[in-house]
Amino acid sequence: MKCKILISATALFFSLQTAKAQHKVDVCVYGGSSAGVIAAYTAQKAGRTVLLVEPGAYLGGLTTGGLGYTDIGNKYAIRGLSLEFYRQIGRHYGKFEQWVFEPHVADSLFQDYVKKGGFPVLYKHRLTTASTSNGAIKEIKLNAGGKTVTVSAKIFIDCTYEGDLMAKAGVSYTVGRESNDVYNETWNGVQLLDGHQFPDGVDPYKVPGDPNSGLLWGITPFPLAQKGSGDKKVQAYNYRICLTNDPNNMVPITQPDNYDPSRYELLARLFKAQPNRVTLSDYFIWSRMPNNKTDINNRNGFSTDMIGMNYDYAEADYETREKIIKQHEDYTKGLLYFCATDRRVPVPMQEEIKKWGYPKDEYVNNGHWSPQLYVREARRMKGAYIMTQANCTGEEVVTDGVGMAAYTMDSHNTQRLVIHKDGKDMVKNEGNVEVGGFPPYPVSYRALIPKEGECSNLLVPVCLSASHIAYGSIRMEPVFMALGQATAVAADLAIAKNIPVQKVDAAQVSSILARNPLADGRQGDILMDNATASIQKEGEWKTVKGSGSYGTDMLAAEKNAKAIFRPEIAKTGDYTVYLYYPRLKNNAAVTNVKVVSGKKEQLVPVKADDVKVVGQTSGEWVKLGTFNIEKGNEAYVEISAGSSGEGLVVADAVIFVPEKR
Template identity: 30%
Template sequence: MNDHFGLRIWALVGILAFSPGRARAADATFDVVVVGSTPGGIMAGVAAARAGRTAAILERGTHVGGLPANGLGATDIGTRGATGGLFLEFVGRVKRHYVATYGADSPQARDCSDGYHFEPRVAEQVFEGLIAEHKGRLAVFRRRQFDAEPANVDREAGRLVAIRVRDRDSGAVETYRAKVFIDATYEGDLAAAAGCAYRVGREGRDENDEPMAGRLYKAWGGVPGPGSTGQADNAIQAFNYRLCLTRNPEDRVEVARPARYDRDEYLSLADDVREGRTTAPGGKAGKSMALAWDSIGRIVNPVAIPNGKVDANNQHWNFLSSDLPEENWPWPTSGWDWRDHFAGRLRDYTLGLLYFAQNDPALPEDFRARCREWGLARSEFADDGHFPRQVYVREGRRVVGEYSFAAKDAVPTRPDGRPPIHADSVTASHYALDSHAVRKREPGRAHLDGFFSSPSRPYTVPYGVIVPKKVDGLLTPVPVSGTHVGFSTLRMEPCWMALGEAAGEAAALAIEADLAPRRVAVAALQERLVKHGAVLMYFRDMKPGDAHFEAVQLMALRGCLEPDAWLARPDDPVTEAEARRWIEKSGAAGVSPDEARSLKRGELLDRLRRASK
């Protein structure tokens, strides 16, 4: 589609695309269509628009932003600086918001932790700002539901060419055509409807030699215990809501007893509180559990965010918290009627947990009183009873891609070294291998089945994890290809944002070259990504914008730098051995070893990059 036609489409929908629920686009055509306004989806749309393509994002709800706009305000990242690009731009905009609004020395600026901690409403505001800056090319259509049925997609010669969605307000069915589609749903709905192979559940321990795979019982911080068979099954990790809580009286909303309340669900928690029982080794709390442990922190895991609020996640030291294992297993492959029913059940369960902690006589009165200091934040989610609008879907379908990411891709190959380096990396990232429980409490077990956190180091993510096998015209940066254990580290929003950006850039490249996305030149994609500040391979002494940053990133992936080095040392002199090895690895013509030795490391990498293009 030419740009003029794309702009005419935009002129028809215009500003209405940013008015909740009312944009109309029956039978519209764009260069790129993204299903899901998750952070990965938004970054895909923004990247495609910045690359000069027209793009549409289809969102089932009224609000954009996925989990960060729905309570996940404490960013899950193991090493700050390991992920860059649009994610780092998002973080920077968050920080600027708090500094501009409250002052550089304000508590809010301090509590935003350089932009990595934020309130849900601020995350949504930043995402809306990113979208609005590209309204000439990027349209958002809200209240559009895609159902994962084969009848809702059109394929020609193995390529996805059109999809159909339902306007949830009018009931009308709309058709969207594009040269490239991007599945940015947490569930992988579009990929499934298009015929992509996918996995749900856990692989066995022996399939990929992953120690944390399959059935697993281990105390938090301990080692696998009795019952840990490593057997494969269809279990997926638990979902919850990331609550935004506060004890500021001016912002606090009292937690009322939900209409559907079953006291018996929570009584085991009262026993654990009275007896001091936890899932730590030996069953006892340690000093690291001091944060609000005698209050709401015994029920959920609170992390401070600005304006006296906390991001309250599941408390992994407990046998019972805000996660609701087992009941969510059908979610990935179910329709929206079932998902909406479960979302309501999870909401009642969560509110019931808070109500129980604050009011039930089975708990000590002083403990209840301290819990009653907390409530929902009045300044958040005003159109949903101050409760998050979106379930934290930790794991849906995992699309089978050209590469399957496993535990070995995130774990060093030797002590203090790096994980394997993927030459086709489209982002670096870092978080522990991390899964929540898959089953509820079972008598005699050290913890809930499936709960683990296992260390990793900053790793590289190959392009193949977002390229589904067999189906062309589609990229999957959110339901990425990996094992249950491998996916458990990729599933964090910083990585999803970076993969979304890579998908948007890859889509633009594919359109320009008239190729299927799987055929794009990865080297050209990497060039584009590093120009926009993406980190493809993490070095402790380099960050986007530094001199020689782009050359260090690209030439390191070609094997020029020492494979286990965490420092690039761009200002150090080049040794003779380095010069010869780098010239050979780069394949650069016209650079002699004698000339190279007169340069610093960063300067030589720049020369080799230019010479090898």
């Protein structure tokens, strides 16, 4: 696939010039996030008339906005069009699938979905009102540069990060953190932990030791509340920063608007408090992307997170949000400039950052800066079912799952405050939680719909119904895309049967997603995972949970064992076969694999040194080859551990990908 840098402004101009005063469609998707594009495409492929409305000027949300180092958790959780998106990313870079990428590559793919779907997109159309009647949205009104545009639809899908349509429709929601006793959780509410934290002893006052001098910038005056107590505070936002060290593709880091070095005084004190931390990676998660670029994220006590400066964002009007967004942009650009120029920055760190600049070929219509603030959490619906910590850890398993999540329960810091410890006042961050170790789990269909009686024709796959800490696990871009697809399938069923979204059968949604994973009738992959498929085993295989497995667990043996993956092939044809290879320290030097198809038998030794796992994924698919496989169950893949006992041989998952779909 060739990737072109598409100019969103062109689409914007066309959209505004051809905007009608009134639109009437089957499905209106509000919010052009990654979930929004996938939802609109899915609904259109189901034969529905669709309108995608984006209040800003760009599509793809965080996926095109710099988050190229994908938060995934476990690949097993991602299916359908969401997985196909990362397969297309892979094809662009010459791989089967890839989860790290440049922003413009993602933008090109989303524009392709719009083109292939053939649905119109309205850019810079901002929601003003939602009119309801008899518990359903009848129409919404949009402000398009001063012009009022009206949209009526049978079903609406809110794919914004903020939940604006949900709120305008009068659906119940919450903002902030619940106390632990609300849903019998342990990781919700106030949490003063060690992650991304200041060391003890960093003075919080403008004049060290003098409370009367006032607090340094970025510290709030709130007292530390009881552990686990709830509040309306929101975890920090930031930008996922795309820079480059290619001199031929670089715009220098210069002094930004409203630069104020006093904002970074705490960082200067942090340098003094930890003199052995002197590199960029000590203060930023500096993830490398293809073609000499980055996806930079928050790290340590003071970094790209603008802690405590977003509390008003969720409920704010568009003008106030723009101010908050600009404050975050000024802060972040100022942070980069401070690190590049201030004499208090450690010399090794400063020498490193001077090699970087903004990429000329990214965000060409937005000053080479991401147009998407990382809105990690805003409103959360209080829907027909509320996902909680118990769902994440598997203590409670829903039976109406239409998608899966797999990431750690993750919350960034929520406030920066003063605590008194060992006779001294010092600055600390509060709110960071990172608790994982659980397998993929289902996300309830009821968490995507309002409570019965509130709104009968609205689906909410992004600001879904979840507690703060459960949302921290679910809120990942691949999951949003998968849930966007699920809501579009549900929308189609609701229209076909003329029923409220609350009456849609989740099992039917799940069945359609399994039968038609790419939304256009193409044949899906045949996946065989050891935990869910019938695997023929010989010898002593042990079941190992987690540790980089695909799904819940994997089979592991050191010697004298065989595992046979025998798929049921519905259609004769060429299939490319892949073996899942987990990221383990004690993998065998060579995994012996045999592929048998008809009378042909091929040995494919997989060498540990040849498998490179990229990004946050727990393992990698290794291509075994392309084979002509007859209909039926005669073909198989055999994984064996010899008699040497040199490391673990793993039998986890095998996938058969049809070459002609």
